[in-house]
Amino acid sequence: MSRPLPDFDTLLDDIAAEARKSIGRGKVADYIPALARISPDKFGMAICGVDGSEYVTGDADERFSIQxxxxxxxxxxxxxxxxxxxxxxxxxxxxxxxxxxxxxxxxxxxxxxxxxxxxxxxxxxxxxxxxxxxxxxxxxxxxxxxxxxxxxxxxxxxxxxxxxxxxxxxxxxxxxxxxxxxxxxxxxxxxxxxxxxxAIAMTCRDLARAFVPLANGGKQWESGEKLMTPLRVKRINSLLLTCGLYDGVGNFAFRVGIPAKSGVGGGIVAIIPGKFSICVWSPELDELGNSLAGTRALELFARKTKLSIF
CATH class of the missing domain: 3.40.710.10 (DD-peptidase/beta-lactamase superfamily)
Incomplete structure (x- = not known):
């Protein structure tokens, strides 16, 4: 029997409140001056289901550099x-x-x-x-x-x-x-x-939608158009799991257990095959270049929903 899905609107707000506690412990990327000017207090999160459902919280509709x-x-x-x-x-x-x-x-x-x-x-x-x-x-x-x-x-x-x-x-x-x-x-x-x-600029909502094909066997989120073969999806997701967060990928897999890709603009996009794509944005990074609050948010999401690939 499948487990009923949680109230994602409430869940995302709770995750955002908890993840925001990490803000102030990292550092915005400053080796690219245009990124150094971004407010470190930003936090957004969006989920897009393979059925087209969407849930957002915080600054999910503000554009940022996807890097x-x-x-x-x-x-x-x-x-x-x-x-x-x-x-x-x-x-x-x-x-x-x-x-x-x-x-x-x-x-x-x-x-x-x-x-x-x-x-x-x-x-x-x-x-x-x-x-x-x-x-x-x-x-x-x-x-x-x-x-x-x-x-x-x-x-x-x-x-x-x-x-x-x-x-x-x-x-x-x-x-x-x-x-x-x-x-x-x-x-x-x-x-x-x-x-x-x-330097492509997108929102959390944009990115969550754009990554749905990797959660949906290659099909586009809105039209159902086939954009990739299932085999290609599988192989790209495997690379996200093993290489998507640089040399922090092992710890991320241990804590979160979801294929993901990060960027030094503070974004992370994650995939739960067959269910959702998730994007979180918080500009402060850890020492390996991954969003500190973003990683925490995805860890909380996996823990609270019990959704991961493991």
């Missing part, structure tokens, strides 16, 4: 563009165990990034779409709009410029990849696409 959450969309587009065999020859599928912007591991492993969600792997994935499109950013935006069912998804140009002006480490990673033969397009073109994809 590395965009890597999931870029991965989906790259798999559509060049196919899985070609892509997985250039990017691994293992947890990194090192910082998301590490160069040391990349050099020691001859330019083969561990997975598509660390920066080196994401830059290779971005190269896969940049090398095969005259308008890779527009292609990516089109995919995000299709997945979310919302046409008003845009790129925050202020954040994109800030990333480009202070993206020296990412530029170093891209040049190292180029020197090791794992970048096909011009470094400058790949970086422009990469910075702009990270």
């Amino acid at each position: 590395s959450i965009s890597k999931v969309f870029t991965l989906i587009l790259a798999l559509q563009t060049i196919g899985s065999n070609a892509l997985w020859r250039r990017v691994g599928r293992e947890p990194s165990g090192t910082a998301f912007n590490s160069l040391v591991q990349l050099e020691s492993e001859q330019g083969l990034p561990r997975n598509p969600f660390i920066n080196a792997g994401a830059i290779v994935v971005t190269d896969a779409i940049t090398a095969h499109s005259v308008s890779p950013v527009l292609q990516l935006l089109s995919l995000v709009r299709r997945f979310s069912g919302k046409e008003q998804i845009y790129i925050d140009d202020v954040v994109a410029r800030s990333e480009a002006e202070h993206g020296h480490r990412n530029a170093a990673i891209a040049h190292l990849l180029k020197s090791q033969g794992n970048l096909k397009a011009r470094v400058e073109d790949v970086l422009v696409t990469y910075y702009r994809q990270c």
Whole structure:
């Protein structure tokens, strides 16, 4: 017998009140100046069910920079563009165990990034779409709009410029990849696409809707359109579980037990297959670059609902 679902409106408000107690213990990302200006007091959370039901609390309808959450969309587009065999020859599928912007591991492993969600792997994935499109950013935006069912998804140009002006480490990673033969397009073109994809602005509600296909066997949340095969969904979700929160992924799996992807803008999107996608946003990060209050909120959600993949 299936367990009755809780009153999500009340549940989310309770989770928000508890998770907000973590605000003040982390640090807003300050190496991208445009992100450093975001108020650390923000907190939003949204749930979108595979049946189209929605529940929100707090600042769930305020746009924020999705940052590395965009890597999931870029991965989906790259798999559509060049196919899985070609892509997985250039990017691994293992947890990194090192910082998301590490160069040391990349050099020691001859330019083969561990997975598509660390920066080196994401830059290779971005190269896969940049090398095969005259308008890779527009292609990516089109995919995000299709997945979310919302046409008003845009790129925050202020954040994109800030990333480009202070993206020296990412530029170093891209040049190292180029020197090791794992970048096909011009470094400058790949970086422009990469910075702009990270600067996509969305709300918790937008992201929860856009990730429903990963909870719903590949079907879009509103129309039921088939956007991915079940096998592709399974494989992407497995990567979210093992690589989605950088070198904090093991602790997140231990505490929460849900496939998820974080970004240094403070967002985390999580998937409960067959049931929901969940997005939480709180800008203060822990020492590994994951939202502190966001992680706490998802831990509380899994505990209170007894919903996880385990």
